[in-house]
Amino acid sequence: MTVPLLVLADVSRHYRGKGGLFRTGEAVLAVDGVDLELHPGETLGIVGESGSGKSTLGRLASGIERPSTGKVAFQGEPYAPIGSPAWRRQRRSVQVVFQNPSQALDPRLSITAQVRGAMDAHGLTGGKASAGSPAAILARVGLEGLGRRYPHQLSGGQLQRAVIARALSLSPDLIVCDEAVSALDVSVQAQILNLLQDLQAELGVAYLFISHDLGVVRHVSHRIAVMQHGRIVETGAAGDVFASPRDAYTQALIAALPAASPAARRARDARRRLELAKV
Numbered sequence: 097m098t099v100p101l102l103v104l105a106d107v108s109r110h111y112r113g114k115g116g117l118f119r120t121g122e123a124v125l126a127v128d129g130v131d132l133e134l135h136p137g138e139t140l141g142i143v144g145e146s147g148s149g150k151s152t153l154g155r156l157a158s159g160i161e162r163p164s165t166g167k168v169a170f171q172g173e174p175y176a177p178i179g180s181p182a183w184r185r186q187r188r189s190v191q192v193v194f195q196n197p198s199q200a201l202d203p204r205l206s207i208t209a210q211v212r213g214a215m216d217a218h219g220l221t222g223g224k225a226s227a228g229s230p231a232a233i234l235a236r237v238g239l240e241g242l243g244r245r246y247p248h249q250l251s252g253g254q255l256q257r258a259v260i261a262r263a264l265s266l267s268p269d270l271i272v273c274d275e276a277v278s279a280l281d282v283s284v285q286a287q288i289l290n291l292l293q294d295l296q297a298e299l300g301v302a303y304l305f306i307s308h309d310l311g312v313v314r315h316v317s318h319r320i321a322v323m324q325h326g327r328i329v330e331t332g333a334a335g336d337v338f339a340s341p342r343d344a345y346t347q348a349l350i351a352a353l354p355a356a357s358p359a360a361r362r363a364r365d366a367r368r369r370l371e372l373a374k375v
């Protein structure tokens with residue numbers, strides 16, 4: 097067994113209640129006593145219904161946020177204090193890709209400038225970059241010749257490729273993908289998922305792959321952890337969790353999968369677009 101890349105040991109995160117009319121000062125336990133390990137080159141899928149704590153877990157795993165209790169260790173060391181030089185070095189190795197790529201990019205800068213800016217910020221330009229030149233990285237993610245474009249000149253899928261290029265330019269060991277393909281059309285989703293898998297095969301990068309879409313998670317994950325109310329209720333090899341879910345909640349999630357086959361999913365999405373068009 098390889099040394100784990102990421103270890104969460106009895107990690108909890110609570111938020112103070114918003115003090116609203118009915119929830120005065122009540123604390124929300126977003127993540128509740130989670131243990132998990134992620135190994136180099138592995139994809140761990142995190143699934144669960146909305147509000148189950150997936151994004152909070154992703155922020156804790158990437159060091160953006162501190163746990164209330166418990167320990168998070170990346171490459172054998174706890175995250176350094178947020179904002180410190182040591183933390184910035186750690187964060188270079190842990191990149192995040194969120195749902196909305198247009199928010200992640202600077203509208204005033206070309207795609208090449210954003211990739212170069214990320215590398216500059218970490219002192220990776222001037223021959224020190226192991227990931228290659230911005231142009232080479234953009235070509236690798238399928239954006240060859242588009243580096244001079246600005247974000248508003250790219251499609252949703254191309255924007256997400258640009259975000260992935262920027263992440264790759266820092267040669268990360270882990271990429272936390274939080275609903276990274278959820279906003280994209282189904283055919284574009286498949287392209288981005290294939291790209292992520294190809295990059296993993298080439299570079300050995302690990303993914304913490306968060307999605308409410310079990311079909312997507314099943315497609316990319318080696319192992320899956322199922323979250324409910326901040327806790328992990330089931331973990332296992334992806335095939336096993338889907339073939340014989342042990343937990344009643346997991347069974348319910350799988351039963352609620354609207355359509356298992358790509359053709360049925362396309363039909364469902366087309367129906368949804370029609371419904372939306374009527375609104």
Ligand SMILES: Nc1ncnc2c1ncn2[C@@H]1O[C@H](COP(=O)(O)OP(=O)(O)OP(=O)(O)O)[C@@H](O)[C@H]1O
Nearest residue numbers: 111124126144145146147148149150151152153308
């Ligand atoms: N910054 C915050 N302040 C207060 N409460 C928060 C904060 N972030 C998350 N929460 C609460 O923690 C719980 C878990 O939220 P989280 O966003 O992690 O869920 P999620 O599984 O990612 O949901 P979704 O599938 O909708 O993205 C929710 O009850 C949420 O309201």
Ligand SMILES: [Mg+2]
Nearest residue numbers: 150151152274
């Ligand atoms: Mg979320």
